[in-house]
Amino acid sequence: MILNYAWAVWLAWILAAFFLVNALLNLIGLKPIKDGFRAWGFPAWFHLFNGVLQAAIGLMIAWYPTRPVGLLLALLLCMAIWIALARHRAWSHVPPSIVLFLVVLLDAWGLRLI
Secondary structure, three states: OEOOEOHHHHHHHHHHHHHHHHHHHHHHOOHHHHHHHHHOOOOOOHHHHHHHHHHHHHHHHHOHHHHHHHHHHHHHHHHHHHHHHHHOOOHHHHHHHHHHHHHHHHHHHHOOOO
């Protein structure tokens, strides 16, 4: 326990912050992010969709009653990322998404959700 909170609660907050920061970067629409999506054939507005989706996941993980749904959506997002990466044969981008998937699973296990 850290400051009377279980490690899994702290990990949930870290995950929520990760998704919210990523959402903000997508919503701002930085040129490298927009160019990356466009290069993979996504529409010009996809960075906005991705930002809203990641903001929703981050907020759900942060708010205790919706945390299980937020973690489930985070896992589903990782799987969607794998499909996109496999489709474009971008194998070098797979390890970070696997790490994210495993951290989300670890948090769900630590919170006794699985």
